[in-house]
Structure formats: structure tokens, C-alpha cells
Amino acid sequence: MQDAVNVDDFRRIARRRLPRPVFDTLEGGAGDEYSLRGNRSAFDHIEFRPRPLADVSKRDLSTSVFGEKHALPIMLAPTGAGRLAHSSAELAVARAAARADAVYMQSTVAAFPPEQVAEASTGKLWFQLYLPRARDETADLLRRIESAGYRALSVTIDAPVFGNRERDARSRLLSRAPWHPQMLAHGIARPAWALDFVRGNFGPRRPGGKQRLTLGQTRSTIMNSSYSVTWEDLDHVRSVWKGPLMVKGLMRGDECARLADAGVDGVVVSNHGGRQLDGVPATVDVLPEVVDAAAGRLAVFLDGGVRRGNDVVKALCLGASGVFVGRPYLYGLAVGGEDGVYRVIELLRAELDRAMALLGAATVADLDRTLVSGARIPPTLSPSKG
Template identity: 35%
Template structure:
């Protein structure tokens, strides 16, 4: 990071008015955004190309990325009428046993300051503003103590399968001291996925000073100003001496492909609290995870960024629910772009939904303001979807949901309400 080593950021940070002037058109666009797709367009406009593509991409041919989104469009919402509901509805629920105002939350994602200088603090403030859970990655560019000062509500700390057990113990202790309520172990990241957009772009943070990267930086003036006028960022919760531009090298040196179920048991013993296994797509793995002590199943395929042609998470969700029963908490992420997608996930067996790309588009587009806008958009869409479905609360949506959501073209007879008796309703289609 030659410019930072020369102290250029200290000089530029004292130059007034430049940032507000550069930011103004993006701020207006965020104000006018009506859906997540709008925020994505603004993010693409504002960010360096390789940064946007890192956020936007999936693995290999991006088949799983497309299928993850398309799977929701194949699910129809067979709504009830004349339900007599008045907006706003009650969207409150519990996640990891803690009360929250919304049944969805910002997933832990690495290196948020790459997208916008506000970084993880923007997402934490937005989650606090909306009264929902916040998730912090162990590869965050903001420290656990700094997040703990911002977000006083429920928090989950995400951990990768690191080789160094002393590193694991150290970061778990930090999470406990930061009043994190739950731990999420990511188990679908034992190899680094083949993200071909990154390879084509020559992805590095900061950009290499090649003609191509300089040209892309010129085309993204506000992102470039943010980068050059603020201190260089590091992995604040793992090793502050490791620069953020060495992400792949650091991950490859620390990730442990040999990490197995016995190692997971050891980790649960070290944490001794609410815990999620993040990356489950198979019922047998979910059963095993429950047997060794995980309290929450987190159905995820890492945003379709790891194993190409891994299944759409919404498609495997019902089988995971069947496997672990009605009383085990399930979180789902992957493919969420609309509040209707969140409603479908809750209806088909999820207790809560994590969002990744939607809030990162908001972050990239407009920092804290953009994340708040992303959450607000999804909140309004979910409220509307539940009202039109005829379900006034999250609990009611989960209980009645399987009778409301059917695969496109299927008859009611083909999709019986498989969870109705478990969740307190009679059998058959409700």
C-alpha cells in the first residue's frame, strides 16, 4: 500500500468538501432507490470494477448464483383474502433466543471497508437502528470492541475453520468479551472458491497500479477518494498486522481443510453457548450437527461462491426442516433479493433469514445510509407480502406457510401442508 505508507491519506483526509461533492449524486440515487436492484446499480456505478465484481460474483460459470435467485421465482404465493389485517404488521421474532424486531439480519461478510469506508460500522448501526441481529465476520475490518460499542442488541460472531487453535481461542474470548450471543462456524469454506471474475479482473485490494486498475479507479472517483483518504484496513479481529490485500494468501495459510466433526465438537466446548453450523445443505449433515451439539442449522451455500452447481438453499430447506424437527432453529441465506423471498423462506421452514448481497449493495452504494435503506426496502416488502398473504405475525406465517407456498404449476394436492400438525394446525391445505 505505497500511498498509505507515504501518509497520503493523512493529507487527503484534511481536504474539505471533496467527499461531499463526490458523494452527492450517489446519495441522491440511494434516496430514490425503490428496490435492491436499484441499490445494486448504484453500487456498480460507485465502486471500482474489481470490488463490485468481487461482491456480485459467484463461482465458476455462476450457475448456482442464478439458480439461487431463480428458485424463488418458481415458488408461488397462494394467498388468503379478507384477513382483516392492518399495517404495519408484527415482524418481531426471536433469533438465537433473543428478541428482534425483524426476522432477517445482515450476514457476517468479510472486509466490509473494501466496499465503503464506513465498513462494518455501517451495517452494525443499521442493524441497531432497525432492532435486528448483527453478524460479524472473523475477517472483518472493524474490531469486536468497536462493534460492541455500536450495536447493543443480539450479535452473532462468525468463525472459519482455522488451523491455529490458539488463534481460535483468542478470537472466541474476544467475542465473549464483546457480548456476542452466538457463534456461527462456517463449514463450506475449506477451499477457496473459483471466482473467475476476480481472476479476470486481477483482483487485489488495494488495486495494483497497472494501467487497467488506474483507469478503473479514475472511473470510480468517490470509491478511490475513500480508499486514498482513509487509513489502510486490516483484519481487525485476527491479526492487525496482516494487510487486507493479502486475503487469499492469509485464508489459504490459515484455513484447515482437515477440520472435521471432532474438531467441531472441540470448538463447541470452547464456546459453550448458542451455536450455528453455517453451510449445511444436506439433511444427514444437519442431523449430525444437531447430535454433536449445534443449536442452530444455518442453510447456506456461501452465496454460491464456493462449489458450483451446489443447490439453491430454498430448495433444500424443507428437507432440513424435516430432518431436524420443528423445535430446532433454522437460519437460511442465499438468493434473497426481495421481501417476498424472505416470506417464502419463513413459510417453508426457516426461523430467520440472513441477507448478504442486498445489504452490501447498500453499503457500497451509500455507506450507513445505504445499509439502512436496504433493510428498510426489505422490511416494507416483507410487511406487504405478509399482509397480502393474510398472515399478521411471523409466527403465523411460519405455522400456515406451507399451505401458502407452492411450486409453480403444482396443484394443491401435490403440496400438502407437511408442517401443519407439527406447528399447531390441522392437516391438509390451510
């Protein structure tokens, strides 16, 4: 792990350490994976325009979101596959995020309930919500999250059904029992992973419950938690949740005004890491449209395709209030548990700091559209970040 100098190094190590079906679950997308590839390749079409003669002898990477100062604009996205990467799953991620003073947004579909994750962490926690089907369950869950100390809530709106994840369908990872002959063969080939997986008692727990789930039940939990979120549902969540509220999965700007009117505080431009509807554009290509439509009324975050600190800088230049990373920290989790996640965050922090210095930006507030160019970047400057 100490030899890793960037996120891709962690990816290569994780690929060697994880059984192929597990790695494919972390790595894969929906359908032909057009959107998965596009999230990444879109950053290559954005070029920097360094600002000359700027005093960057001291840099400040901190930013303010929802009235709270954060040491980094890099945030850890919610993911539902942590237990497949490491038995400590969300506990390790939360601890690493706290060490790095980075925000961690925990997923509803998690190996550990929110109270246990909050108890393990001294850092800033946000929560991603898949709406339960019963409104009384929603209110109860939100009260639990608030009591545990989670500071912001994000409702996922892009998962009315499970995406067509063909890598998972081919491997049948989530439908086969761990003792299936093919799964046993994969485990024997990766003994370190297999021992850690056994230590994790064969799968995640239901959030807040004691019952362990099989891999097939995990998939069912994700699918059954995902259904159409309506404006009425959003109004109900807003009436119960008193803290900052976001929606995750927005891929167009024309709904921003209505979201702001509904009391939403922020949006996450996300295509679910290319794992839901294949054929949607890259998130960084949609980001300027959403930022302009938000017009400063909403904090706008980016999720998808980020592998470098340079990618973070590009998104911030385009008006993002913060940038979520998912697969990068899962690679670190698979390679080194808590220490691996922390190392990934620190690598991204160092790349962010270096890129800002070379670009001529001493603070995050100095990053704007004058510092980047690309065919899909509007010429206007972004509104102030939330």
C-alpha cells in the same frame, strides 16, 4: 439514494459507483455461476396461496430465536468484502443494523476487530467463525468474542479451499497492489470510491491486530483461514463456546440429527452465495429438506438469493427461523455507507410487512407451507420454528 425503491435500484447505483473489478468481487460467484443464478431464480418458482378473510389490520414482524425476541426475521449475513465497498465497512453495517433492530453476524475476515465493531454498535451481534489452525487460538478468539458481547456463534463448514471465483481471477483485484496501473485506472474512473478507499488505508486489518493488509494479503487471509472443519473441531468449539452455536454451509438434511446430538443449536442453509462449489442446488430448494430433518431440534436459517421482502416471506413459509441477506446490504453500503445499509433494511422490512398483509398472515408464526406452492415443496407443514 432516496430515489431507490428496491434492492435492485441500489445494485444499479453501486454498479455505476464502484470500479468494475470491485463490483465483480461483490457480485460474482464460482465457476459458471450456475449456483449463483439458481439461488435467485429458485424463488421465482415458488408461488403464494393467500389465506382469505384473515384479520391483518395489525402486523407483527417480530420472531424469537434462541430464546430471544428479534424485531425482524431479516438478518445481515457475514461478508468479507465490506472494506472494498466502503471505508467504514463493518462499523457502518453494525450501526445500521442496530438502528433497524436487526441482527448482524460479523465475519472473521473483517476490516475491524470484533471488539471495535461491538463498541460501535448498540444492537445484537452474532459472529461467523473461520477456525484458526491452532486450537489455543480458537479458544482465545472465542473468549474475545464472548467478552465483546456477541450473542451467538456460527462456524462456516463449506470452505475447505477457496472457490473458483473466475471474475476475481480475470480482474486480479486481490493480487494486484492498489498502485498497479490497471487498478489506478479503475480508481481514477471512480474518484469518489477512490478517495474513500484511500481513507480506508489501502485495505483491512487483521482481526484483533494493527497491521494493515494489502488486497492480496486479504485473499490469502481468507484462504488460510479456510480448511476442513471436522466433527472433532466442532466438539472443541462447543466445549469452549457457551452460547447458541450454529453451523453455516449445510446443504443436506441427513446430518441434522447428528448436529443436534453434538450440541449445535442451529444451521444456516447456505452455498456461500454461490461462491464456493458451483453446481450445488439453490438454497431455498434445499430448505424444506433441512427443516423436515431438523424436526424442531435445530433452528434453520436461509442464506442466498434474497433480494425482496417477498423472498423472506417464502423462506419463512418453508420453515426458516430467520433469513440472511448479504449482497443487498453491500450494495447499500457502497452507495451510502451506514445510511445506505439502513435504507436497504427498511426497504426489505416494508416489503415483508406488505407481503404478509396481502398473504393473510398477521404474524411471522402465521407463515407456513399452506401459503406457498411449488414443484419442490413437500406437502407437509414445517415444524415449529426455533
